[in-house]
Structure formats: structure tokens, C-alpha cells
Amino acid sequence: MIRNSYDAFLASAWHTDELKSLRQRIHNDFSSPEFERVYVAEISDRTNSPEEKEDQLEIVDTCLEAIEQSNQFILLDVGEYGTYLGQGSSKSVSSFLELELFQAVLHKKPIHFLLVGQEETELASLVSRLPNSGVSKSTVGNLDEAETEISRVLDGKSTLSPAPGLVSEFTDEVLRTRQKHWSDQNLFSEPELFGGSIVGNTVDDAFDAEIVDYYLKLAEAATHTNRVLTRTWIAIRYLMKVHYSTTHDPVVVGLWRRAFSLWLRATSWRGLHGHIWLGNVSALGSHALLLGQNNIPFFDESDPSSGDLFNDLCSAYYSVSKLAGRGYSRSLLGRSEAYLSAGLKSRxxxxxxxxxxxxxxxxxxxxxxxxxxxxxxxxxxxxxxxxxxxxxxxxxxxxxxxxxxxxxxxxxxxxxxxxxxxxxxxxxxxxxxxxxxxxxxxxxxxxxxxxxxxxxxxxxxxxxxxxxxxxxxxxxxxxxxxxxxx
Known part of the structure; x- marks a missing residue:
């Protein structure tokens, strides 16, 4: 695991000599032999490249650990979505840059997004879906202007307010909209992952269930929560081709259920209970919608190993209630008790x-x-x-x-x-x-x-x-x- 702390992680494509030179200068200008202020993947760890490592996920894992150890995240968008991850001859819909952005959002890092040129890009579209707090967006005309702006950020001349705390953001949003609806008859009406929207591109080709199964199996085999989240994210992004809110295909429903279960497990142990659009309550809200529209019970005595949403939502709200302030804790604890009561009556x-x-x-x-x-x-x-x-x-x-x-x-x-x-x-x-x-x-x-x-x-x-x-x-x-x- 990377143990240094960095001022910033610099994310960008580096497919041209100009971009490689820019990344090298930023690294050199803001680092010394005693302290490496900016993590630049191919420079900070020269073994972390496709030439040195065949497994793309090893490269991703190293970068994601560095983002976790960084104080802020700088994303330079030059119109390239980044290198897509592949499995055999097939490719996913997730790129290295997308996964790096996802990690920064998940860990509530302040994000500085710099777009070169005025044209809307896939990355810019993805960033536009993020909560406004914690993200600054700037448009520059060329790479020279981009380098100047990155230097301003690293010199502390470009300010950005810190992202709000996970639990405060969750409780503010959820209780503001649902505090009058905690009774039994309103159970399973919860936030959804990404607000129920389709996130990122989905690429216009045929859906391949084997790609999803491949990444879900990797997630199921992992015990390190970062690895579970990364592999599950790739699977979920590909599943966006057949969104959980519309599908009735039993194969796809099964894949979504596995993905939701993995996401719940990892975000819970990761301590992300209060993340409004990536946390475990949102995953359970999406899961509940999927089950409801496919007439699948939230708990089935004939197949108890298939899951128990009463248990999961009771546990999720119990955990959030312990982290929330006094003004919210009682209501959240009551929500947990409502799921417990309904669950006990169901079996x-x-x-x-x-x-x-x-x-x-x-x-x-x-x-x-x-x-x-x-x-x-x-x-x-x-x-x-x-x-x-x-x-x-x-x-x-x-x-x-x-x-x-x-x-x-x-x-x-x-x-x-x-x-x-x-x-x-x-x-x-x-x-x-x-x-x-x-x-x-x-x-x-x-x-x-x-x-x-x-x-x-x-x-x-x-x-x-x-x-x-x-x-x-x-x-x-x-x-x-x-x-x-x-």
C-alpha cells in the first residue's frame, strides 16, 4: 500500500508527447527528493505502466490507493475518455480516468476539473452529474493555460471549499425529503444509486453478460474493500446498458442482485453508510426497486440465502444513526426499528x-x-x-x-x-x-x-x-x- 501523503493526484490522458511533457513538468516543479507533492502515475511509480504490468487492474489499484492518500484530485480533460479496461477480446465501458474520478468522489476528495476547449466531452458529462459541492470546474483554451491553472491550484491560489461530511450530506437530504414518512407502509422507498440515473456512456454494442460475470467474480473473490468496490463498479457501469429500473430479464436481474449485494458489503465495511448516491442505503433502494418490479420477495423463507432486505436496511439505518448528529439520530434509529418490526412479521x-x-x-x-x-x-x-x-x-x-x-x-x-x-x-x-x-x-x-x-x-x-x-x-x-x- 502507498503510505506517502500527496498534495494532489494528477489525472489525465497521456497519449501525446505534449501531455507527457506537461505531466513530467508538473511532477518535477512540485516535488523534491524529500517530498513528492504530486502523484503522476507513470512517473511516481515507473513500474505502473502497461509496458511493465500486464494486468490492468494492478495498475488501477495502485492509482486508486494513491488517490486515497492525496489531499485533492486534479482531472485534466483533453477530450479523451481514457484507456478502457478489457477482458479478453471484449472491453468494458469503464476507463482508467473514470475509475480515478469515481475513487475521488467516493472518498470525498476536492476535485478540480479542467476542460481544454469548449466542446462537451464524455468526461465533462460525467462530472456534470456529480454533486456541486466539492467540485470546481474551469475551461481553458490550450495545454499552456491548463498547466498555469494546475500550478495555481498547487500553489494554493485556486481555492475550493471542502466537500461536506458523508453523514451530514446523507441525513440532510434524506430527512429533508422523507422525515414525515418513517412508518411501515412507506418502507423500501429509499434513495437510489446515482439518483436512479444512467451514469456515463454505455457504448452502442450488444450486452455481454460474461463481462459482468467476470468482474463480479473478481469482486466476490476479493477481501480488500477497495478491490471489491473497483471490480463491482466496472460491473455496474456495464450493467447500465440494461438498467435495473427497466429490466425483467432473469439473467440480468441476477447480475444486478449480485452487484448490489457486493456494493452493500464493501460500502458498509468501508464506512460509506452516509454517501447519498454511492452508499449502502442507495444500493438497497435500487435493489428494492428491482425486486419490486420483478415480483421478487424482499425475504424468501424458501430461499433465505438469496438475501434479506429487511435485515439489510435495518442494519444500514442503525449504522447511520450511530454516526449522525443528535438531531437526526432518533429518526434514523426509528427507521431501523421499522424495518426490524416489518421483517419479524414477514417470517x-x-x-x-x-x-x-x-x-x-x-x-x-x-x-x-x-x-x-x-x-x-x-x-x-x-x-x-x-x-x-x-x-x-x-x-x-x-x-x-x-x-x-x-x-x-x-x-x-x-x-x-x-x-x-x-x-x-x-x-x-x-x-x-x-x-x-x-x-x-x-x-x-x-x-x-x-x-x-x-x-x-x-x-x-x-x-x-x-x-x-x-x-x-x-x-x-x-x-x-x-x-x-x-
């Missing part, structure tokens, strides 16, 4: 096991700790009765142990968390849940005054979270408590 007791941990978590938020202990105990009893998944049993033991610890029995709770972690197969269990369990063990150990054990658990939690880029599990107290390698 028999035998299928409540996935909702019960959320019920217990909501009870903890309401400080009904004894009730929460009973709820987690019931969930554990159901899981042990099925004896299908020891990882789930171990996970529920860690959840029950934690609520026991904060309810006044820290030693009993800590013992149960330790037992739960010993039950979990660390090689197959979701790394996000593993990091969370270790984090809870650290807290329980502190409550028992076992400071060395607390540090060990915090260290393990931090290592797992950093390895898989799960930002919502990297929290300041744990980072402080963990042992860092010398």
Missing part, C-alpha cells in the same frame, strides 16, 4: 435468527440491556439448534458476551467472547466481523483490568481492519491501544 420464528442480533443491538442503543441479553441468548440458541454454521455460533457468542460485559458481568462476558472467537474459523469468517469481535474483546478486557490482553486484542483488530481496508473498524481508541510494530 416464522425459525427464520428470525438473522434479525435477532439487530434487535439486540437496537435494544442496547435504547439502554434496555437485560432485554438485549435475552435477545442475543435467543439468537444463540436458534443458531446452536441449527448447527449449520459454527462461525455464526461463534459470532453470536461474541455479541452476547459483549452485552453481558457492559451489563455488569465483565468477566462472564469476556470469557464468552474468548470462547466465541475460538469457535470462529478465522480463514473463512468475514474479516469485518472478526475485527469487530476482537475490538469488543479489547473493551471487555479493559473492563476486567486485563490491560495486556486488551492491547493484544486491539492489535489483532487493527491488523485485520487495515489488511482489508475496513475503515469503519479502525477507530481512534483501538489505534491508540494497539501495539504498533517498531
Amino acid at each position: 416464522s420464528r425459525a427464520h428470525t435468527h438473522r434479525l435477532l442480533p439487530l434487535k439486540g443491538a437496537l435494544e442496547m442503543r435504547r439502554l434496555r440491556l437485560k432485554t438485549a441479553v435475552a435477545t442475543f441468548s435467543e439468537a444463540l440458541e436458534l443458531a446452536e439448534g441449527r448447527a449449520e454454521d459454527q462461525n455464526e455460533v461463534g459470532f453470536l457468542m461474541t455479541e452476547l458476551g459483549f452485552v453481558e460485559a457492559i451489563s455488569g458481568s465483565p468477566r462472564t462476558g469476556r470469557r464468552r467472547i474468548v470462547e466465541g472467537l475460538s469457535t470462529i474459523d478465522r480463514d473463512t469468517w468475514n474479516p469485518g466481523f472478526l475485527a469487530r469481535a476482537e475490538r469488543k474483546l479489547a473493551i471487555a478486557s479493559l473492563m476486567c483490568l486485563s490491560f495486556s490482553d486488551a492491547r493484544d486484542a486491539a492489535t489483532r483488530a487493527l491488523l485485520v481492519a487495515e489488511q482489508h481496508d475496513m475503515l469503519n473498524q479502525i477507530r481512534a481508541p483501538m489505534s491508540w491501544l494497539a501495539r504498533r510494530p517498531k
Whole structure:
């Protein structure tokens, strides 16, 4: 992983000698042997080129990590959409520049967009769909003027207000339009990805389901959240050819469902709950629309592995409620409870096991700790009765142990968390849940005054979270408590 911090990432096509020279000058003028201020892909990492790396996604991954480590993003548009990513003899509809722009938006980087010439371009059209806050747009006549403007940005003479916080933007928008409609009968009316619009070009050729399947399989095999998001984004962009709001093709519906599920998983662990048009609530809103128009149930007892939108939306709103300010938290928590109530009514007791941990978590938020202990105990009893998944049993033991610890029995709770972690197969269990369990063990150990054990658990939690880029599990107290390698 790139560990430097950069003032800026410079994104542009570099198919001509003039562009290559401009990129070289910008890099040289604003960098020194001690500090590289501007990341320019082919210069900052000379192995990061098609000549050195056959796998295009390796090049993309390196660039996206650099964007994450940069303070701002400069995009120079000369009329080229960038090199398209391909799979075999087929190509996707996503280019390197599009993926770099997507990463900057996802991470709320201030974006400086410079268009050379007056003609509308595909990139300019894509940028026009972005929220106005956090994006500055300028038009220049030629590359010399573009270089001057880039220098002004890097000298701090071109100012841009920082993008708003994810959660504040989400809650402002959602509660402004929906705060009077939190009751059961208005469930599943949620924001959609990209506001429900088709984003970017879709290229006028035949739809190839194998291209989508290829990138979804790569995403399904990845554990690092950046990789999951990148591969899923490429798949979603190609699926825009057959938009989820119009399709009834069972093959395409299946591909969209896989894409939404992957997006939900990655944005949740990435901590992007509050992103209004790229976050997990928006993905679930689009998923709900797709299911509704194809008469597919939000939860199907005959096929529980196909998904549970009651559970997913309950969890998403619960997470956002923890991050939102006091003025919004209660309404968001109520939305979560509405999905929980509707979900419990939609199924028999035998299928409540996935909702019960959320019920217990909501009870903890309401400080009904004894009730929460009973709820987690019931969930554990159901899981042990099925004896299908020891990882789930171990996970529920860690959840029950934690609520026991904060309810006044820290030693009993800590013992149960330790037992739960010993039950979990660390090689197959979701790394996000593993990091969370270790984090809870650290807290329980502190409550028992076992400071060395607390540090060990915090260290393990931090290592797992950093390895898989799960930002919502990297929290300041744990980072402080963990042992860092010398």
C-alpha cells in the first residue's frame, strides 16, 4: 500500500508527447527528493505502466490507493475518455480516468476539473452529474493555460471549499425529503444509486453478460474493500446498458442482485453508510426497486440465502444513526426499528435468527440491556439448534458476551467472547466481523483490568481492519491501544 501523503493526484490522458511533457513538468516543479507533492502515475511509480504490468487492474489499484492518500484530485480533460479496461477480446465501458474520478468522489476528495476547449466531452458529462459541492470546474483554451491553472491550484491560489461530511450530506437530504414518512407502509422507498440515473456512456454494442460475470467474480473473490468496490463498479457501469429500473430479464436481474449485494458489503465495511448516491442505503433502494418490479420477495423463507432486505436496511439505518448528529439520530434509529418490526412479521420464528442480533443491538442503543441479553441468548440458541454454521455460533457468542460485559458481568462476558472467537474459523469468517469481535474483546478486557490482553486484542483488530481496508473498524481508541510494530 502507498503510505506517502500527496498534495494532489494528477489525472489525465497521456497519449501525446505534449501531455507527457506537461505531466513530467508538473511532477518535477512540485516535488523534491524529500517530498513528492504530486502523484503522476507513470512517473511516481515507473513500474505502473502497461509496458511493465500486464494486468490492468494492478495498475488501477495502485492509482486508486494513491488517490486515497492525496489531499485533492486534479482531472485534466483533453477530450479523451481514457484507456478502457478489457477482458479478453471484449472491453468494458469503464476507463482508467473514470475509475480515478469515481475513487475521488467516493472518498470525498476536492476535485478540480479542467476542460481544454469548449466542446462537451464524455468526461465533462460525467462530472456534470456529480454533486456541486466539492467540485470546481474551469475551461481553458490550450495545454499552456491548463498547466498555469494546475500550478495555481498547487500553489494554493485556486481555492475550493471542502466537500461536506458523508453523514451530514446523507441525513440532510434524506430527512429533508422523507422525515414525515418513517412508518411501515412507506418502507423500501429509499434513495437510489446515482439518483436512479444512467451514469456515463454505455457504448452502442450488444450486452455481454460474461463481462459482468467476470468482474463480479473478481469482486466476490476479493477481501480488500477497495478491490471489491473497483471490480463491482466496472460491473455496474456495464450493467447500465440494461438498467435495473427497466429490466425483467432473469439473467440480468441476477447480475444486478449480485452487484448490489457486493456494493452493500464493501460500502458498509468501508464506512460509506452516509454517501447519498454511492452508499449502502442507495444500493438497497435500487435493489428494492428491482425486486419490486420483478415480483421478487424482499425475504424468501424458501430461499433465505438469496438475501434479506429487511435485515439489510435495518442494519444500514442503525449504522447511520450511530454516526449522525443528535438531531437526526432518533429518526434514523426509528427507521431501523421499522424495518426490524416489518421483517419479524414477514417470517416464522425459525427464520428470525438473522434479525435477532439487530434487535439486540437496537435494544442496547435504547439502554434496555437485560432485554438485549435475552435477545442475543435467543439468537444463540436458534443458531446452536441449527448447527449449520459454527462461525455464526461463534459470532453470536461474541455479541452476547459483549452485552453481558457492559451489563455488569465483565468477566462472564469476556470469557464468552474468548470462547466465541475460538469457535470462529478465522480463514473463512468475514474479516469485518472478526475485527469487530476482537475490538469488543479489547473493551471487555479493559473492563476486567486485563490491560495486556486488551492491547493484544486491539492489535489483532487493527491488523485485520487495515489488511482489508475496513475503515469503519479502525477507530481512534483501538489505534491508540494497539501495539504498533517498531
